[in-house]
Amino acid sequence: MMFRSHMEAALTEARAAAARGEVPVGAVIVAPSGEVIARAGNRTRELCDPTAHAEVLAMRAACAATGSERLPGHDLYVTLEPCPMCAAAISFARIGRLYYGASDPKSGGVAQGPRVFSHPQCHHAPDIYDGISAEPAEALLREFFAERRAP
Numbered sequence: 001m002m003f004r005s006h007m008e009a010a011l012t013e014a015r016a017a018a019a020r021g022e023v024p025v026g027a028v029i030v031a032p033s034g035e036v037i038a039r040a041g042n043r044t045r046e047l048c049d050p051t052a053h054a055e056v057l058a059m060r061a062a063c064a065a066t067g068s069e070r071l072p073g074h075d076l077y078v079t080l081e082p083c084p085m086c087a088a089a090i091s092f093a094r095i096g097r098l099y100y101g102a103s104d105p106k107s108g109g110v111a112q113g114p115r116v117f118s119h120p121q122c123h124h125a126p127d128i129y130d131g132i133s134a135e136p137a138e139a140l141l142r143e144f145f146a147e148r149r150a151p
């Protein structure tokens with residue numbers, strides 16, 4: 001089967017998050033059938049919820065759609081390297097494959113910082129593919145924070 005990236009859909013969610021004044025991060029979850037079953041962008045400000053990261057919201061929606069607390073065989077695409085909280089939730093959800101775009105030296109928890117999936121207490125690690133459409137994901141974040149810093 002040909003690999004088809006769903007990162008463009010995640011980028012669309014990231015752009016929508018930026019338009020809402022949220023940090024532009026987007027995520028989608030793809031079922032084993034190839035169908036996108038959840039899409040989300042950051043909503044921490046809107047929901048007054050520090051855990052409302054794109055990955056968490058997408059996993060909640062996908063779990064609700066499948067009627068299960070776990071998503072084995074599912075792919076999660078996210079525009080930015082997951083933070084430690086999201087990485088732990090991805091492990092709990094038994095996500096099969098994780099595709100992410102930009103790396104996050106400041107808050108990432110996959111390739112840097114706590115490296116959640118490499119930790120001995122981590123019971124499930126997805127297959128990880130990084131740097132997928134990293135350039136547009138980085139550009140979105142750069143623009144978002146540059147605008148905020150502007151006088």
Ligand SMILES: [Zn+2]
Pocket residue numbers: 053055082083084085086087
């Ligand atoms: Zn997160």
